[in-house]
Amino acid sequence: MRRQQAEQLGAVLNQFMREEGLETPYNEWRLVEAWPEVMGQAIARYTLSAEIRNRTLFVRLSSSIVRQELMIGRKSLVQRLNNYVGAQVIDNIVFR
Numbered sequence: 001m002r003r004q005q006a007e008q009l010g011a012v013l014n015q016f017m018r019e020e021g022l023e024t025p026y027n028e029w030r031l032v033e034a035w036p037e038v039m040g041q042a043i044a045r046y047t048l049s050a051e052i053r054n055r056t057l058f059v060r061l062s063s064s065i066v067r068q069e070l071m072i073g074r075k076s077l078v079q080r081l082n083n084y085v086g087a088q089v090i091d092n093i094v095f096r
Contacts, residue, residue, distance in 0.1 A: 028052045
């Protein structure tokens, strides 16, 4: 028996997630989970929580000094995180 129109499993899963509206929540989850890896353990130690609402990443930090440092490079962080996920998931980061 010969298969016709064979597709890669990854492509089929991506198409299914897109059609069912699951792609955006999945990418948001991946971005939040990637925060410690992208930022490194030094920043991850000061991170209390991270969540995405309305294409904005809200990060709660325990150090005001770290908060100030991260605010300086906020635009490049948005770009790094989106590149890591491979999709335009967030437009802004708010540090609290």
